[in-house]
Amino acid sequence: RQSPRGISSHSSLLLRTLWWTALLTYLSAAQSTGVFRMERTTRVQSAMILGTENRDQGGKKFIVYKVELRSDIGPWIVYRRYRQFFELDTKLRERFPGFQGQLPKKKVSGNLAPEFVEERKRGLERYLEEVVSDANAVSSPDFRAFIDANRNCSAKLSEAVAGNSVSGGGSRQRLQRKIAVLGFMGVGKSAVTIQFTEGHFAEPYSPTIENTFQKVIRHKGTEYQTDILDTAGQDEYQIFHTRYAMGIHGYILMYSVISRRSFDMVSTIRDKLLNAVGTEDIPHVLVGNKSDLVHEREVTKEEGQRLADDWGVPFLESSAKFNTNVEEVFKRLIAQTEAGQDNGKGDKNCTVC
Numbered sequence: 001r002q003s004p005r006g007i008s009s010h011s012s013l014l015l016r017t018l019w020w021t022a023l024l025t026y027l028s029a030a031q032s033t034g035v036f037r038m039e040r041t042t043r044v045q046s047a048m049i050l051g052t053e054n055r056d057q058g059g060k061k062f063i064v065y066k067v068e069l070r071s072d073i074g075p076w077i078v079y080r081r082y083r084q085f086f087e088l089d090t091k092l093r094e095r096f097p098g099f100q101g102q103l104p105k106k107k108v109s110g111n112l113a114p115e116f117v118e119e120r121k122r123g124l125e126r127y128l129e130e131v132v133s134d135a136n137a138v139s140s141p142d143f144r145a146f147i148d149a150n151r152n153c154s155a156k157l158s159e160a161v162a163g164n165s166v167s168g169g170g171s172r173q174r175l176q177r178k179i180a181v182l183g184f185m186g187v188g189k190s191a192v193t194i195q196f197t198e199g200h201f202a203e204p205y206s207p208t209i210e211n212t213f214q215k216v217i218r219h220k221g222t223e224y225q226t227d228i229l230d231t232a233g234q235d236e237y238q239i240f241h242t243r244y245a246m247g248i249h250g251y252i253l254m255y256s257v258i259s260r261r262s263f264d265m266v267s268t269i270r271d272k273l274l275n276a277v278g279t280e281d282i283p284h285v286l287v288g289n290k291s292d293l294v295h296e297r298e299v300t301k302e303e304g305q306r307l308a309d310d311w312g313v314p315f316l317e318s319s320a321k322f323n324t325n326v327e328e329v330f331k332r333l334i335a336q337t338e339a340g341q342d343n344g345k346g347d348k349n350c351t352v353c
Helices: 009-033 082-095 114-133 141-147 158-164 189-198 260-277 301-311 326-339
Strands: 046-057 060-071 074-080 175-183 210-219 222-231 250-256 284-289 315-317 350-352
Touching: 046 114, 060 082, 060 114, 074 082, 074 141, 082 114, 082 141, 175 189, 175 260, 175 326, 189 210, 189 222, 189 250, 189 284, 189 326, 210 326, 222 326, 250 260, 250 326, 260 284, 260 301, 284 301, 284 326, 301 315, 315 326
Parallel strands: 175 222, 175 250, 250 284, 284 315
Antiparallel strands: 046 060, 060 074, 210 222, 210 350
């Protein structure tokens, strides 16, 4: 029986199926070759300098600038030194010879004087406005790396910051941290997160859209109020959400040891992550979950360790069901966010409250 357009229902369905298959194949191939790339970053709409802070590292004093950035996913704060502005400007001029931004000039001495600091702050704010108003500069990987919260000066100098962060009662404040759990569907991201935050194993499995959990973690005497973003399962066809690239301090990249596909997919997800944030310098750990299912294993522990070694990150296997290494996963990541890459070495001073 013919449809009104003269094509049978069966043929119409077949044509639609072939069309979608061809489109997905094209997008996947084009994306991997760079011929076609979907925008994975949210454009910054405004940037301003809220203030300055005096820092001391190894007896050397310097100034950091507190920069607030705003986009359609909301505001976030980064701390940057003048030399990081200078590095950004150098890269932008190399990439875009016509870039018109005017960075305040260097000063060899007297750069800690209050009057000079205030004058430089105003000049840097004008410079940021010029970057944001330039369509090429604001979308460049150089600026994306500059505004990445994972490269926060306060995180790299955590001990100095924590030492100066005290509440009115004399005790140290809880520092805010946000981490995201990424991986293929069904690897146990929610089960691990719930086991860690609520202390029980959640079953049966139901696909997650997105949830946020909270937990306090103590690292080297400092308490971190940690938001844990439990994300929906990723695959090779999904666009990496920009909200996973902004304001996140560290990432847990998870696969299931009983799923070869999830292990293969975790590298794809990491590539998307690095492309979205514009730098490889992000704290993350690799986790092989469901280690209790020994008779169903498809990925060996050695394979997981080799992949983590290639990435230069810590590696653990975990079991949400039996609470094996669950706490250690999050402790390792917090240690990573504060100490940089530690090549998988744990931190005995990191505890959970």
